[in-house]
């Protein structure tokens with residue numbers, strides 16, 4: 001049973017603790033740790049959303065983020081809990097903590113973006129919200145090495161945040177993700193992820209949501225596109241990594257990345273919030289196992305992006321939307337990374353130098369211990 005306690009940081013940002021220990025919330029109430037720092041009050045709107053007429057996509061311009069904390073030494077980490085000597089972003093010891101990003105790409109203002117048209121230079125405040133989720137108070141380690149109970153609390157935290165952010169004014173999509181590894185631009189080593197509440201449907205999600213809806217309607221509401229892809233992978237079998245009671249994982253038929261895994265619930269659910277307790281339990285087992293498989297491929301930890309594809313908030317896309325995790329890594333050899341160059345970065349046309357079937361075989365063989 002996860003309990004949730006919401007409080008405020010010195011500059012007004014929200015901080016939420018998620019605890020599994022039954023007395024944790026009470027102990028924190030009794031000791032009442034609070035943020036004693038002198039922080040400047042937050043500005044109203046920090047970034048801007050600009051509409052790109054050529055692609056029909058919104059772009060967030062967040063020049064203020066240039067000054068954010070970048071790979072601080074362990075004794076300056078903002079995610080380690082405050083102690084007698086140093087005050088950080090999190091005043092109390094904790095299991096899982098979520099707080100509003102001090103350097104957000106979206107927010108803190110909430111609102112609806114204007115309906116874009118072909119007029120050039122349509123701009124608005126970058127409405128929305130960006131949150132940081134710290135998976136543990138321990139500075140070292142990784143998500144894959146967290147114990148089951150902790151992962152289970154993180155799943156509940158993702159679910160609660162997805163539900164709460166989806167209900168906020170103007171929010172059209174909630175994206176939970178983790179970037180791991182300095183190689184792909186991580187700015188803090190402490191195990192953590194992020195949660196974005198976008199004021200639009202992200203470009204890739206918009207395309208996927210339309211395809212998913214078309215497939216769902218054609219099937220007479222009997223089948224989602226994701227479940228049909230999952231069924232095809234399970235029948236074929238060659239790219240499967242693991243099959244559970246509620247979730248299965250495979251390397252997709254048309255994988256774009258040297259390492260790519262999809263983890264999919266068997267039952268159609270639009271987002272993490274809709275998972276049952278039993279499904280969350282299995283997710284908390286299987287997901288860290290997949291991360292450990294990635295790490296066991298090479299002699300050093302593999303950088304990855306773990307991206308939860310959740311259905312947009314709009315009702316039209318909920319029945320056809322089917323939650324899944326897309327886990328990707330640009331690592332193509334012990335000391336080689338794939339870079340997004342001309343074809344991928346400019347055209348969006350991916351070229352994968354690795355056969356998905358070979359990747360699946362290697363991941364199946366990778367010990368999960």
Ligand SMILES: [Zn+2]
Nearest residue numbers: 077080139190
């Ligand atoms: Zn830390």
